[in-house]
Amino acid sequence: MTHFRTSTFLRIAKKRLAMISPEPDELGIITPDEKHGHVIIHFDIDCFYAQVEIVRNPTLVDKPVGVQQRTLVVTSNYIARERGIYKCMPVIDALNACPELVLINGEDVAPYREYAEKITSLLREYSDRVEKLGFDENFVDVTEYVSQNSDSLTAKEIQGRIFQEKNYEDIQKCECGCDQLLIKGATLAKTIRERIYKEIGLTTCAGVSWNKLVSKLLSPMHKPNNQTIMFPSQLDSLMYFISDLKKIPGIGRSTLDKLSSIGVTTIAELQLCNLTDLDRIFDRATALRLLKLSYGIDDSSVKFFEKNKSIGVEDSIKPITAFSQCKEKLKIVLKRVSKLLIEDGRVPTSLKVSIRYKNNSGDTVRDSRQTAITSALFRGNVANICLPEVEENILKKSLELTKKMTQPLKHIFITLFGISFGKLIEKKVLGNSFFFPKNFERVVGESSCSQTSRISDEDPSDVYLDETVLSELPLDLKNEVLSSYRSPKSVKCQNEFETQDCPNNWDPEVYKSLPVDIREELALTSKRPAGETLVQKQQKRQKSILEFLYFCLG
Numbered sequence: 001m002t003h004f005r006t007s008t009f010l011r012i013a014k015k016r017l018a019m020i021s022p023e024p025d026e027l028g029i030i031t032p033d034e035k036h037g038h039v040i041i042h043f044d045i046d047c048f049y050a051q052v053e054i055v056r057n058p059t060l061v062d063k064p065v066g067v068q069q070r071t072l073v074v075t076s077n078y079i080a081r082e083r084g085i086y087k088c089m090p091v092i093d094a095l096n097a098c099p100e101l102v103l104i105n106g107e108d109v110a111p112y113r114e115y116a117e118k119i120t121s122l123l124r125e126y127s128d129r130v131e132k133l134g135f136d137e138n139f140v141d142v143t144e145y146v147s148q149n150s151d152s153l154t155a156k157e158i159q160g161r162i163f164q165e166k167n168y169e170d171i172q173k174c175e176c177g178c179d180q181l182l183i184k185g186a187t188l189a190k191t192i193r194e195r196i197y198k199e200i201g202l203t204t205c206a207g208v209s210w211n212k213l214v215s216k217l218l219s220p221m222h223k224p225n226n227q228t229i230m231f232p233s234q235l236d237s238l239m240y241f242i243s244d245l246k247k248i249p250g251i252g253r254s255t256l257d258k259l260s261s262i263g264v265t266t267i268a269e270l271q272l273c274n275l276t277d278l279d280r281i282f283d284r285a286t287a288l289r290l291l292k293l294s295y296g297i298d299d300s301s302v303k304f305f306e307k308n309k310s311i312g313v314e315d316s317i318k319p320i321t322a323f324s325q326c327k328e329k330l331k332i333v334l335k336r337v338s339k340l341l342i343e344d345g346r347v348p349t350s351l352k353v354s355i356r357y358k359n360n361s362g363d364t365v366r367d368s369r370q371t372a373i374t375s376a377l378f379r380g381n382v383a384n385i386c387l388p389e390v391e392e393n394i395l396k397k398s399l400e401l402t403k404k405m406t407q408p409l410k411h412i413f414i415t416l417f418g419i420s421f422g423k424l425i426e427k428k429v430l431g432n433s434f435f436f437p438k439n440f441e442r443v444v445g446e447s448s449c450s451q452t453s454r455i456s457d458e459d460p461s462d463v464y465l466d467e468t469v470l471s472e473l474p475l476d477l478k479n480e481v482l483s484s485y486r487s488p489k490s491v492k493c494q495n496e497f498e499t500q501d502c503p504n505n506w507d508p509e510v511y512k513s514l515p516v517d518i519r520e521e522l523a524l525t526s527k528r529p530a531g532e533t534l535v536q537k538q539q540k541r542q543k544s545i546l547e548f549l550y551f552c553l554g
Helices: 002-016 048-056 078-082 091-097 110-123 143-148 178-200 212-222 232-242 253-260 267-271 275-281 284-294 323-344 382-386 388-406 467-472 475-486 494-499 508-513 516-526 534-542 545-553
Strands: 040-045 065-069 072-076 102-105 130-133 137-141 204-209 227-229 310-320 350-358 364-372 414-422
Touching: 040 110, 040 178, 040 212, 048 065, 048 072, 048 110, 065 078, 072 091, 091 102, 110 130, 110 137, 110 178, 110 323, 137 212, 143 178, 178 204, 178 227, 204 212, 212 227, 212 232, 232 267, 267 284, 275 284, 310 323, 310 350, 323 382, 323 388, 323 414, 350 388, 364 388, 364 414, 382 388
Parallel strands: 065 102, 204 227
Antiparallel strands: 040 137, 040 204, 065 072, 130 137, 310 414, 350 364, 350 414
16 A cells, blocks of 8 residues: 555645646657567566575585675575675675685686577577676567467466565556556566576576566566566556666766766665756756656667677786786686687677776776787687687787887886787688688689689679778789789580590599699699690699798688
């Protein structure tokens, strides 16, 4: 009854203050997209790092466990939390509060990344719309799956908890009929959570609603290992219950400071805010977005799953006070990011270095510089980043970028290094070459009777040529490559080699049984000009730009 009165009070207050702040639909805040026909689930893994460590070492299951990075306990299991351990607690304070705390070094995030990928892969079985938030959180739009599997998701009772511990019979039903869709979504959420536990070993919380904002606000309400569902008629009560603006995703420190400057510190105060006042500190689009969020309205869609646009690692370090010390620290960071890059498999074409340092005024600031790198550096395989010459090349570029950032400084004082690779490209070509398409024939004469020696029947616009490699070639070599690409020479088909090019001193049947490239070599050798030795012929062929590129890139 208390919540009903609160919700009613808010609606009355907003009506009375309509001259100051109109209803959201009068402002055009509620868009046609803000409908209740979606089912969006927010999954949040309980104490993720700590759980992963316990799964990897089951003997820890009944012990207080904390994961340490540098001098902080970045997370802990619930046993440790009951004994006073909290997020980002200094290690010294944590051990004083809980002497039996088992601390595990979590600075190598590779195991956490691995488990996060397992979870994402499982979620993608239910939807292509899986949006990752760090390692331990995912939005999943399961609207299509729920609609297509409606019968199998029917349950006798609502799975998980209902916001405010309401009985469903007492909740005002939505006119659009979305309630039943959400109930089926809750059934699916429980099924997915059970699978994550059974197949990966991790417990999960979830929030089930019709938009991303509400689902994320709901998921932590009944931690650990539970889920919460809410219906549209409860939205006013949810926003009043949340109250704190800091809990709304998308409202950060800078925005909070600006709102505080006009006396707005709670969600209710933002709802009653005058648009004219907001326009003084925000542009109109931002003002309307903030008002939408205050009413629990979020028309943003769950993004389609996509790989990370960049792969990087940052490492806080003891202060560096001389440029000569930078290389060794960069090398350590590069080793860590190289593992992640190899696991991903894509080849980068940009390199970025980030540092945190004290400027000439004594303030701690961050800066970064980036540069293009050629995919040919990796010789077609990103695993080659571990080769000494490749690593040295990248370190050299990293030092150059660092030098640009530190050059204006009177004194060097660096406390963080970061290296990231971006503009990642998939392998789209045969073998290790980055010039040619998958069906590009590496040896002239291996093609079929299509009368092309290099390019397939596909549209030339679909053929992949690495522009970064081309741009680094001398002009004459680049022109030769492009000429070979655009005007492929015709070659004889396989049958012609079988019937016409057999050397006079060879048995035709034996010649026919040889591989095509061997037959071609024999045929060309037998026709070389008088006085030209086989060695001379081979030396001449080695000068071919295509053979040179195959050698370098393969």
